[in-house]
Structures are given as C-alpha cells and as structure tokens.
Amino acid sequence: MTTSSPAPKITLRRAVPDDAVAAADVLLRSRAAALPTVAWPRSDDEVRGHFRNVVVPHRETWVAEASSGGGIVGVMVLAGDKVSQLYLLPDWRGHGIGDLFVALAKERSPGGLTLWTFQVNEPAHRFYERHGFVAVEHTDGSGNEEREPDVRYDWQP
Template sequence: MTLTPPASKITLRRALPDDAGAAADVLLRSRAVALPTVAWPRRDDEVRDYFRDVVVPHRETWVAEAAYGGEIVGVMVLDGNEVSQLYLHPEWRGHGIGDLFVALAQERGPNGLTLWTFEVNKPAHRFYERHGFVAVEHTDGSGNEEREPDVRYAWQPSPS
C-alpha cells in the first residue's frame, strides 16, 4: 500500500535527465488506468526513449516529486502556450498535485493556454473546466496518432 500525502508534501521542479524514465512511467501508468479503451500507437519502450531523447532535454518538462522518498508522481510538459502533457501516478490523484501543475502552467503562460484531451476522458474534462478551461473544438480524432476523438480546451486569464 502506498501512502499519498497532501500536495504540501510535493515539490514541483524542472525535470532532470535522470528523471526521464520515471516521468515516462508516470505517463504509462496513468494512461493504462485512466484511458484503457484508447489504442496507443507506441510501445512503452518507445515512450521511454522519447522522454529520454526529446521530451526532457528539449521541452519545458516539470515533475512532481514526493517530499519523502523522492518518487516522481506527476509530469507536465509545456510547449509554448500549450500544456502538451499532464499525467499523475494513479495512486496520487486527488491530492492537489494537478491543481499545482495547472497553477504553474497558468503562471508560465499568463496570456492563455491550450491543451487537448480525449473525448472519453470525462474526469479530465471536469478537472480542466474547474480550472477555467473551456472546450473550443471537438474533432473526430483524424488529426492525432491514436485516431481517438478529442477536445481542445483553452484558458484565458480574467481581465484585470
């Protein structure tokens, strides 16, 4: 049994090269639990290689690290004003880590953000909508490699 502390026991930091494997594993575990019906076009080892060779060294990659043990329990990747990935280890959901990541993304993208999520991922829709994101486009999935219907969300800061 894994104990999951509140987000106050989590540190968000930029990913280091040595974090690539753990960050990829968070994505793989999260997808397996949250999106079991989605057919993934890449093998797990390809995802790990991509994180090692592309994501961590060339993208703005953030990890959530547990205060005790140093376990990587979340990953977020920003690509300009797009949140291109945000995944949490399944056992660590519901503890405010996603909220911390969204707050960080909004701080890093103060002029607005976009992201995509699969149509079947209703918990993600609720999560992003709770944070002020609005669905602005629905597709049939022909534009993504999974060929899965998806939704583009946008967030704009409140006018001052």
C-alpha cells in the same frame, strides 16, 4: 487511538535527464489506468526513449516529486502556451498535484493556455473546466496519433 501521518510534501521542479524514465512511467501508468480503451501507437519502450531523447532534454518538462520517498508522481510538459502533457500516478490523483501544475502553467503562460484531451476522458474534462478551461473544438481524432476523438480546451485570463 488512530493517528494519520501528514500528507507528503510535493515539490514541482524542472525535470533533469535522470528523471526521464520515471516521468515516462508516470505517463504510461496514468493512461493505462485512465484510458484503457485508447489504442496507443507507441510501445512502452518507445515512450521511455522519446522522454529520454526528446521530451526531457528539449521540452519544458516539469515533475512533481513526493518528499515521502514516493519519487516522481506527476509530469507536465509545456510547449509555449500549450499544455502538451499532464499526467499523475493513479494513487496520487486527488491530492492537489494537478492543481499545482495548472497554476504553474498559468504562471508560465499568463496570456492563456490551450490543451487537448480525449473525449472519453471525462475526469480530465471536469478537472480542466474546474480550472477555467473551456471546450472550444471537438474532432473525430483524425489529427492525432491515436485516432481517438479529442477536444481542445482553452483558458483565457
């Protein structure tokens, strides 16, 4: 007889300073897996420093923490009505964590949301469209650090 263990409980909470490196590592691991063709302008250490010195202390940063000892498995950063970052560890995709983050973002900004994602990130397009976001602008990437073509999505209630 085979038994499966229950899915770990996920808790969303505001990030604290001690979460900065783990949150940055979620971003780094996620984008390495999902976006291997994108050239990143900052080193991993620069990203960790940015999270430690800017993102966690000065931005509305949320983390998803697994009760099973999995630690921080997702991160979302909000800037008013903008979802500026939403990343999950690759092994934690498809477990509803992104859905929880989007619901929280909509709750925090009930008048509407906007976000950018790269044009090559088709799974992100499907995810956001499933949550009611609509592509409203495509660019050649000249306005972002990565110089990667991107798309702006908006959600209106």
